[in-house]
Amino acid sequence: MTKKKPLVVVTRKLPEAIETRMMELFDARLNIDDAAMSKQELIEAVKVADVLVPTVTDKIDAAVLAHAGPNLRLIANFGTGVDHVDLQTARSRGITVTNTPDVLTEDTADMTMALILSVSRRLAEGERLIRKGEWAGWGPTLMLGHRIWGKRLGIVGMGRIGRALARRAKGFGLSVHYHNRRRVHPDIEEELDATYWESLDQMLAHVDVVSVNCPHTPATYHLLSARRLKLMQPHAILVNTARGEIVDEPALTRMLADGEIAGAGLDVFEHEPAVNPKLLELQNAVLLPHMGSATIEGRVDMGEKVLINIKTFVDGHTPPDRVIEGLL
Known part of the structure; x- marks a missing residue:
């Protein structure tokens, strides 16, 4: 019997190569028009997702995480900073958070x-x-x-x-x-x-x-x-x-x-x-419009780290870029 692929909700448009690999590996819901999700859309996403892939534009606070469904176990952030994610609430709900260090x-x-x-x-x-x-x-x-x-x-x-x-x-x-x-x-x-x-x-x-x-x-x-x-x-x-x-x-x-x-x-x-x-x-x-990390190479490298973190987690292992609260 084929193992069910995890539902991965991606909040923003990512490099084409990364989105393609997302579709191959997971049951991925992509953001085709790249409009930032509203709070209500984020709430609907965490209700159903196994994995959420947010960016710095998405405020994943306690009010959003309060609606997280039982299947949400990983927030694989596309970016290094995680100040937009309520790490304490995520931890209390048993949700692992990862980021993409080094590549930027x-x-x-x-x-x-x-x-x-x-x-x-x-x-x-x-x-x-x-x-x-x-x-x-x-x-x-x-x-x-x-x-x-x-x-x-x-x-x-x-x-x-x-x-x-x-x-x-x-x-x-x-x-x-x-x-x-x-x-x-x-x-x-x-x-x-x-x-x-x-x-x-x-x-x-x-x-x-x-x-x-x-x-x-x-x-x-x-x-x-x-x-x-x-x-x-x-x-x-x-x-x-x-x-x-x-x-x-x-x-x-x-x-x-x-x-x-x-x-x-x-x-x-x-x-x-x-x-x-x-x-x-x-x-x-x-x-400048928050473009410090805006290189093609950097964005692809970020996406590859997200993929590795999700795949490692789904396979039952600790993802390499797990964020530990207090060690930022």
Whole structure:
């Protein structure tokens, strides 16, 4: 007798190769038009699914999980961050949660470095000048930015992405400083020539570029509060490719407008996809639509990890990327 395939509900459109393999391996329900599911649609999905494959746009909170059917035993997240999933409620209901670590590291580090360069050298402003037809030719004082060679980079969160960024930063002549929950191994510090700051407050006051690379957890919500942002030097810039909730966005916006901080490069926002209208008016802010990991290779690699996690779980084994609450 043929074993029944598990019902896998996928909340967003995934790369074609991944969707094809999903259909081959499982009883998969795909999201063909790629519209984000409403809360009610998510509730209907968890009622019937054996496996749910959500993304960062899907809030799988206690209210949704309260409707989970008896067959839902795995949430195989398509993405690294799981702050949109109520891990405590999932655990209490016997639901395993997995994610897709490692595969987005290099892509996100590339984007972070690109934002550092873009803000420092005013690349987005220059591009807009050209498109508006307002460029009258080269001038010795036109579009002056700042060189990054010889500056200090402060990394908030020295995990995989933070370390990948540090390696790139060294190549651009930046000296690497970092704050982390735990100091990294001395071998890593030596490799990266990185200076550890136990006090985030002190690091913010001494660096020229601040990059946010830590996960969003209850402990890191508004980690860069208005008080901490005010510790940054007026010529400093802030780059965030992690999660918008880590930075007090209204405070950052006010400080950018008042020139208390020189610039910001943001790939994530506190209430995305909504963006503070005042941010949109600022020339010293480079804004991107959460595309830090948006490479074809990265998305396919993410999908393959999801497939492996589901197949391993269905076969009765512990999936390789099981998320353990408290160890994010």
